[in-house]
Amino acid sequence: MERKFNFDQILDRTRERSKTWDFRTLKPGALPMNGAETHYACPIPVREAVKAVADWPIYGYPYFTEEFVNAAAGYQKRRHGWDCNPAWIEFVGGIVPGIAFVLQAVTQVGDQVLMNAPAYSPFRSTVEANDRVVVESMLKVSPEGASFDWEDMERKFSDPGTRAFILCDPHNPTGKCCTMEELARIDTLARQYGVFVIVDEVHADFVFRGRHIPYPTVSEYARLHSAVVINPSKTFNVAGFRTGAVIIPNEGLHAAVNKHILAVKGISRTITGVAAFEACYDGRCDDYADAVCAYVRENLLWLEAFLKTRLSQVSLVRPDGCFVCWLDCNGLGFATQKELMAFLDGTGVMLSDGSDYFADGDGRGYVRMAYAFPRSQLQEALEHLENAVSAL
Ligand SMILES: Cc1ncc(COP(=O)(O)O)c(C=O)c1O
Numbered sequence: 001m002e003r004k005f006n007f008d009q010i011l012d013r014t015r016e017r018s019k020t021w022d023f024r025t026l027k028p029g030a031l032p033m034n035g036a037e038t039h040y041a042c043p044i045p046v047r048e049a050v051k052a053v054a055d056w057p058i059y060g061y062p063y064f065t066e067e068f069v070n071a072a073a074g075y076q077k078r079r080h081g082w083d084c085n086p087a088w089i090e091f092v093g094g095i096v097p098g099i100a101f102v103l104q105a106v107t108q109v110g111d112q113v114l115m116n117a118p119a120y121s122p123f124r125s126t127v128e129a130n131d132r133v134v135v136e137s138m139l140k141v142s143p144e145g146a147s148f149d150w151e152d153m154e155r156k157f158s159d160p161g162t163r164a165f166i167l168c169d170p171h172n173p174t175g176k177c178c179t180m181e182e183l184a185r186i187d188t189l190a191r192q193y194g195v196f197v198i199v200d201e202v203h204a205d206f207v208f209r210g211r212h213i214p215y216p217t218v219s220e221y222a223r224l225h226s227a228v229v230i231n232p233s234k235t236f237n238v239a240g241f242r243t244g245a246v247i248i249p250n251e252g253l254h255a256a257v258n259k260h261i262l263a264v265k266g267i268s269r270t271i272t273g274v275a276a277f278e279a280c281y282d283g284r285c286d287d288y289a290d291a292v293c294a295y296v297r298e299n300l301l302w303l304e305a306f307l308k309t310r311l312s313q314v315s316l317v318r319p320d321g322c323f324v325c326w327l328d329c330n331g332l333g334f335a336t337q338k339e340l341m342a343f344l345d346g347t348g349v350m351l352s353d354g355s356d357y358f359a360d361g362d363g364r365g366y367v368r369m370a371y372a373f374p375r376s377q378l379q380e381a382l383e384h385l386e387n388a389v390s391a392l
Helices: 044-055 067-080 095-106 121-129 150-158 180-193 220-224 251-262 271-281 286-310 337-345 375-390
Strands: 089-091 112-117 133-138 140-142 145-147 162-168 196-200 226-230 245-247 315-317 324-328 366-370
Touching (some): 044 271, 067 271, 067 286, 095 121, 095 162, 095 196, 121 133, 121 162, 162 180, 180 196, 180 220, 286 315, 286 375
Parallel strands (some): 112 133, 196 226
Antiparallel strands (some): 226 245, 324 366
16 A cells, blocks of 8 residues: 655755754764654645745735634644634744743743753753743653652742743653643642743654643643643654744733734744644644654654664663653763763764753763654664674
């Protein structure tokens, strides 16, 4: 049977201005497993929608319709079971800008903003660039997966200086996906100590066990004291459009966030980006979302088996979702993170340095690997790594 999507296809990304495949810096033959993106062709309805805009010879000021917010709300309803009101949604030019707008509205200069570590480093930089203070709560990691340190979480939530918590669910870099019990516990802490919760759900389509639970669905309190940031960028490989949306159900807080969005009037909202966003989310690409998640999950199963049988010096922190994973490389025996990274650099497999994921810059012997590649590329890269480790 002919497959509808060919995720095995290797695309020459030198034609693209891809940051991950930057051939000005990438060594020939190296595989950049350090970019949190997939390497699959984006869905045809998206390409058609963008082409339809591009084919007309004028790119003038656009008017915007309700289709953008309706598409985003519809996707939340269909895919994640959240009865999301389109009126709660605003366009933002990316997840991190969305978080920044919310921080500006719900916290003050000097306030503490809590996040789990390891953390996607732009969370830290946006908090700091907005003159707020980063506080980390370390996740506990083991081969079984990542988990919250609840004692530490309560200590940090209860600090009167802590005004907001950035939750990344599914979590980059560990692939941890929150259960209902965990989200309810966060909600209890948030309620008890008056901490606003900002949730980055950009990886929500990649959940391998159970289903993704949008944080605001946990309770009425959570709905009214949180903001969720979403983007089709990861699922559909459309990050270059710089789209995104922030969802704030609380009317007063929504207005407060919107004031900051309006202060930079229309930033990054383009006719092509809006067309792509709508095509991703309005139902035309749901089958692609299912198929890409299934393919990536197969990659993970393959990767897990490979590490266990052929590269046991590297230990996987078992992810529940996402397409990045957190690898414990302490078994390779390097004395420092710098030596570990120098070794990996020479293998032709580019991985993200664990040092980038902690405020203290100590990588603790960990790296992040992105594995949403055509399977043959993934296999080739892991074999390179295996050979290099054998030669150590
Ligand atoms: C957890 C997380 N949030 C946000 C982003 C960036 O999102 P956007 O496509 O909106 O720039 C990434 C990309 O790596 C990510 O992994």
